[in-house]
Amino acid sequence: MNRQFDYIIAGAGGAGLSLLMRILDEPTLLRKKILLIDRGPKTANDRTWCFWEKGNGYFEETVYRRWDKLRVKHPKGNINLSMNGYSYKMIRSVDFYQHCFERIRNAGSRVQLVYGSVTEIKDDTGEVTVDGFTYQGGIVFSSILLAPPQLKPTQHYLLQHFRGWWIETAQDSFDPDTADLMDFRVPQEHGCTFVYVMPLSPKKALVEYTLFSEKELDSEQYDSGLKNYIQQNLGLDSYSIKEVENGVIPMTNYRFPGKQGKVIFLGTAGGQTKASTGYTFSNMQKHAAALVRGLVLNNPQLLAGSNSSRFLLYDSILLRVLKEAKMPGADVLFSIFKRNRASTVFRFLDNDSEWYEEAGIMIKAPWRVFTSAAIAEIM
Ligand SMILES: Cc1cc2nc3c(=O)[nH]c(=O)nc-3n(C[C@H](O)[C@H](O)[C@H](O)COP(=O)(O)OP(=O)(O)OC[C@H]3O[C@@H](n4cnc5c(N)ncnc54)[C@H](O)[C@@H]3O)c2cc1C
The missing domain is CATH 1.10.260 (434 Repressor (Amino-terminal Domain))
Known part of the structure; x- marks a missing residue:
């Protein structure tokens, strides 16, 4: 394999693939040779992306469910949110990966794929080392954090951590038209705690027990949080758990670098995770669109990016x-x-x-x- 590329995309997750899809769309970038690197094939449903959006988005065809009615619940009362044209959408990562890799296959030799572990990225030369082999890119787009962020004493670092159960009941138990964005009617002893309930049908829902705090919980604590909520708040004693999702998302005001030399950082590694909420998907889309505009216009400011x-x-x-x-x-x-x-x-x-x-x-x-x-x- 020729080891020189116009663009190297290190990390084929949400951010790397969002960028690559837009590069493939862009006729003026048709001749660019691209290398995509990840540890292995992206076939697992390793996360569910939920986000609000007006109208149809770039990845609309991968949207699994959308809700036009959202609620927030609290011991002091419930709020039906005034959506004004927004929908809350859910994309399962497995569908997203499948969609993106089908397009990558259709792109032919323009996109080369390498599976392996990235151990070094040199920002001065654009060299990326993968399992001892080195590849060189004119620009490297990286969503890989090779070292943890070094926080200043004044910076904050909380975690959004959660466990979600995809549950199914024998009888009708959910209103599929309305999702609960946050249900705070749960004990708050471990920090700010709430539950998402995303009904997929009258008999199926994703129920996610979520905390904003400094430390993760023990596995049993997530399980008991979910179990108690489903029994006490949803009134369900009998259900089966079809899938489990665990996640930890950093919530920090650490200033992730946008660009260093030939490297442009993407996704969580590029500061696209909203510090106060953990939401990242929409920011990744805006960032990917801005980067492609920067590539087309050869505009260093758009490529450097910066959060307001x-x-x-x-x-x-x-x-x-x-x-x-x-x-x-x-x-x-x-x-x-x-x-x-x-x-x-x-x-x-x-x-x-x-x-x-x-x-x-x-x-x-x-x-x-x-x-x-x-x-x-x-x-
Ligand atoms: C379970 C979960 C649920 C989430 N739900 C939401 C949500 O509902 N809404 C929302 O807005 N955000 C959500 N997020 C936050 C955020 O959207 C995701 O984390 C998103 O996937 C971030 O995209 P990314 O490309 O930065 O990271 P990733 O998608 O994790 O991609 C990074 C890629 O780099 C690869 N990689 C890492 N290290 C190496 C290495 N050394 N060598 C080779 N490859 C490597 C990984 O295999 C991965 O494919 C969620 C996060 C998690 C973990």
Whole structure:
């Protein structure tokens, strides 16, 4: 194999494949030789991506389910979110990988695939070492974190950690039209805890027990959290567990580098995970689209990318509020959804809102905790 490529994409996960699909779409990049590297074939359903979106998105044909009605539940009451054209969508990674690899096969020799472990990426030369072999790229797009982030003492690092069960019941038990984005009616002893309920049919749902905290739980604690919720909140004693999903997503205001020399970082490794929520899928799509525009226009600014410092500050404030827990995280998040239109909150969390919408959210937030967190972040 010739080991020189225009682009090397290190990591064939959500971010690497989102970028590659858009590169393949772009007629002006038709002659570019691309190398895609991952540890092995992507055939497992290793994650479920959920995200809100207006209209049809780039990966619409891989969407497994969508909901136009969402709820947030809390001991103080339930909120039916005003969606204003947003839908909440679910993509199973297995469908996403299948879709992308079919397109890669159709692209022929333009895209070479190497399976192996990346051990080194040199940003000055664009050399990538995979199991002792070296490949060279004009640009390397990497979603691989070869070393953990080195945090400054002032930076926060929480985890969004969860276990989801795909459950099935013999009798009709769910309303497939309405999903629960966050149900806070669960014990909060381990930090901000909530459950997602994504009904797929009257008899099937994905139920995900989720925490925002500094440490993961023991395996049995996720199981008992799920079991108790399903029994006490969903009123189900009998069901079968069809699949299990575990996940840990970093929630940090650490500044991941966007670009270093010939390397452009993607996905979680490129700071595309929203620090205050863990949501990444939508950001990866926006980033991939901007990168392809940068490649077509040969625009270094688009290739360097940068997250708005205004939104980084909001994330830092929210992370501090969650970490310090002067007010329970469940109450903080519930109050944000209760006092604002969901569509405004979605735009805010997507870093798409206008300053006056952000000011509105801030003014209506529990001011004591937010003011002290904001002062601590700014000082
Ligand atoms: C279980 C789970 C559920 C999630 N659900 C959501 C959700 O609902 N909504 C949302 O917005 N976000 C969600 N996320 C967060 C985020 O969207 C995903 O983590 C997303 O997959 C990030 O994309 P990525 O390309 O950065 O990482 P990945 O998809 O993990 O891709 C990285 C790729 O690099 C490969 N790789 C890593 N190291 C090496 C190496 N040394 N050599 C070779 N290959 C390597 C891996 O095999 C992998 O294929 C979830 C995350 C998890 C873990």
